[in-house]
Amino acid sequence: MASILSKKQKQKQKSTKLSDLKTLGNQLLSSRAHINNLPKLLSFVSPASPPQFVVESLLSLQSFFTPLLPDLPPSSSKPSAADGSHDDPDFIYRTWLRSKFDELVEALVEVLLSPQSDETLKEVVLDTIMEFVKFGNGGKFHSAMYHRLLRSIVYTTEPVNLLLDLLSSKYFKYIDVRYFTYISLEKLAKTLDANGISEDNNVKKDGNDGEHPRESMDQLIHKIHYLISHIPSLESSVEKTDHAMWSGSGEYEELAGKMKADGKHTEKHKDKVLSADNIAKKMKLKFTKAWLSFLRLPLPIDVYKEVLATLHQAVIPFLANPVLLCDFLTRSYDIGGVISVMALSSLFILMTKHGLEYPNFYEKLYALLAPSIFMAKHRSKFFQLVDACLKSPLLPAYLAAAFAKKLSRLSISVPPSGALVIIALVHNLLRRHPSINCLVNRGGGVETVKDDPEAEQRAADGADGTGTGSADKSIKKSGIDPFDNEQSDPMKSNAMRSSLWEIDTLRHHYCPAVSRFVLSLENDLTVRAKTTEISVGDFSSGSYATIFGEQVRRRIKSAPLAYYKAAPTSLFSDSESQFLGWTFTCEDSKRKNDSADENGKIDKECDHSPAKRQRVKC
Numbered sequence: 001m002a003s004i005l006s007k008k009q010k011q012k013q014k015s016t017k018l019s020d021l022k023t024l025g026n027q028l029l030s031s032r033a034h035i036n037n038l039p040k041l042l043s044f045v046s047p048a049s050p051p052q053f054v055v056e057s058l059l060s061l062q063s064f065f066t067p068l069l070p071d072l073p074p075s076s077s078k079p080s081a082a083d084g085s086h087d088d089p090d091f092i093y094r095t096w097l098r099s100k101f102d103e104l105v106e107a108l109v110e111v112l113l114s115p116q117s118d119e120t121l122k123e124v125v126l127d128t129i130m131e132f133v134k135f136g137n138g139g140k141f142h143s144a145m146y147h148r149l150l151r152s153i154v155y156t157t158e159p160v161n162l163l164l165d166l167l168s169s170k171y172f173k174y175i176d177v178r179y180f181t182y183i184s185l186e187k188l189a190k191t192l193d194a195n196g197i198s199e200d201n202n203v204k205k206d207g208n209d210g211e212h213p214r215e216s217m218d219q220l221i222h223k224i225h226y227l228i229s230h231i232p233s234l235e236s237s238v239e240k241t242d243h244a245m246w247s248g249s250g251e252y253e254e255l256a257g258k259m260k261a262d263g264k265h266t267e268k269h270k271d272k273v274l275s276a277d278n279i280a281k282k283m284k285l286k287f288t289k290a291w292l293s294f295l296r297l298p299l300p301i302d303v304y305k306e307v308l309a310t311l312h313q314a315v316i317p318f319l320a321n322p323v324l325l326c327d328f329l330t331r332s333y334d335i336g337g338v339i340s341v342m343a344l345s346s347l348f349i350l351m352t353k354h355g356l357e358y359p360n361f362y363e364k365l366y367a368l369l370a371p372s373i374f375m376a377k378h379r380s381k382f383f384q385l386v387d388a389c390l391k392s393p394l395l396p397a398y399l400a401a402a403f404a405k406k407l408s409r410l411s412i413s414v415p416p417s418g419a420l421v422i423i424a425l426v427h428n429l430l431r432r433h434p435s436i437n438c439l440v441n442r443g444g445g446v447e448t449v450k451d452d453p454e455a456e457q458r459a460a461d462g463a464d465g466t467g468t469g470s471a472d473k474s475i476k477k478s479g480i481d482p483f484d485n486e487q488s489d490p491m492k493s494n495a496m497r498s499s500l501w502e503i504d505t506l507r508h509h510y511c512p513a514v515s516r517f518v519l520s521l522e523n524d525l526t527v528r529a530k531t532t533e534i535s536v537g538d539f540s541s542g543s544y545a546t547i548f549g550e551q552v553r554r555r556i557k558s559a560p561l562a563y564y565k566a567a568p569t570s571l572f573s574d575s576e577s578q579f580l581g582w583t584f585t586c587e588d589s590k591r592k593n594d595s596a597d598e599n600g601k602i603d604k605e606c607d608h609s610p611a612k613r614q615r616v617k618c
Contacts, residue, residue: 025060045107047114051121070139072098141247147184168230174246182286189293218300234283284320308342374418380541387536397435402490408502416511417542424534431525
């Protein structure tokens with residue numbers, strides 16, 4: 001029967017003209033006697049209808065419902081005999097209007113998410129829904145309708161990039177829209193987190209919405225992340241009171257202006273209007289709950305990286321209690337690799353500004369020092385944070401020595417740009433921690449004692465004593481570096497018994513920038529008044545391209561030229577022609593020797609015979 005009716009409706013729609021819709025709308029707005037035009041106009045709000053028909057019907061319906069919204073009963077209310085409303089024709093009429101309004105909203109959402117709708121129609125429909133949200137709850141913000149809109153956008157399988165852009169650009173500037181957006185996103189995130197992933201790990205259960213495959217789950221998280229990351233943050237200044245509101249903005253601004261002009265407000269004003277301080281507190285609370293609920297979701301790796309890249313700037317400063325992120329950040333920091341590098345920024349802020357204690361922080365940081373880190377995308381920020389983490393004068397000497405030695409060992413296997421960063425880091429470490437300058441002053445011999453295993457054992461185990469002098473003697477005697485590069489614990493790496501011989505090898509580096517820069521370590525870094533720290537940020541983002549560009553831009557005083565003052569008479573000079581330990585033989589030299597022997601025989605014959613000698617001369 002429904003299909004038959006739908007066919008009849010389609011036939012009527014085909015026979016209906018745009019002028020007929022205008023007539024139906026004018027009649028509906030003119031008198032209640034034409035209330036039956038409401039279902040007719042409502043039938044044209046459909047993705048199957050032509051766009052001009054949808055817009056014309058929507059204009060009439062919006063003009064009809066907008067003044068009636070404050071007087072309509074809630075959607076859940078029904079006529080009952082207890083209060084006598086079942087006999088009240090006006091209440092029954094308004095309840096019927098509420099049901100038609102709910103049908104209109106559902107039809108608008110369907111048109112909004114339909115792939116058949118063009119961009120212009122979608123923008124008109126979105127604006128209409130937001131107008132209904134503005135006054136749909138007795139003249140106030142209709143949070144339930146707005147949540148239904150966001151929920152439909154998040155759960156749809158159709159592309160919604162346009163809708164997300166429209167929401168963020170046109171409506172997220174209103175503070176009440178932001179407030180209820182945080183509430184809705186918190187509910188959506190909690191729903192996804194509570195349902196979890198089914199046993200086959202490929203299907204996501206979501207209550208009334210059925211089951212969603214893992215790919216759909218990732219799309220839902222991407223949409224939630226887009227919304228929550230595009231909401232402008234509330235300014236930290238509590239003196240700003242002219243926050244624009246989508247619902248009742250005129251009244252708010254008027255009262256707020258009076259409060260600001262008078263410099264004081266009465267209790268009556270307190271009840272009607274929130275102060276800027278209270279608004280900031282409430283927004284921080286909802287902001288915190290929304291982000292914490294979102295971070296509990298199984299984030300895809302690309303979303304995970306985007307969150308970590310902006311967390312320390314876009315989220316932590318506006319949280320009510322940033323320490324609540326400690327579980328998420330410590331879990332991310334323990335993953336290792338790029339994720340740990342990206343989590344370091346936020347974790348460092350929690351440790352330095354919010355009193356977070358993380359006992360294994362330096363052990364994890366020490367483990368991140370690997371050749372691959374010098375090729376990472378976020379290496380610039382990472383090296384600056386490493387320099388900041390090692391700045392404290394309370395850092396134990398063994399820990400500072402371990403980092404200096406680990407970096408020195410990496411300098412012989414990383415690109416020239418990495419070697420420049422390492423030199424800067426080691427320079428700052430030696431200047432901040434004079435107790436590890438023994439790594440520079442200690443001389444390391446190159447002579448190895450292969451025939452004396454006891455000497456090797458003493459050098460490795462430190463049997464000669466615990467003092468610096470005995471350690472120096474052991475190293476000089478055996479030439480063995482006691483530093484354990486494979487040790488993950490800095491305390492057990494034996495860095496204090498080693499030396500920075502790797503830095504000394506950089507004097508002969510093939511890159512001129514490295515060999516010149518390493519000379520800065522020849523200064524006495526213990527005299528802090530005569531030296532300054534090196535800014536690691538100036539070198540942390542370097543590469544082959546930056547080094548090459550710097551060399552090209554350098555002005556050369558005298559260009560080296562290869563020329564000869566006199567024309568050369570041989571390939572090698574007399575001093576270069578003698579290659580000790582080498583003999584060269586070739587076929588040409590043999591042929592020359594043979595021809596020389598023949599010429600010698602001819603000369604001998606010429607000496608004995610004047611006639612032959614004459615012929616040879618001829």
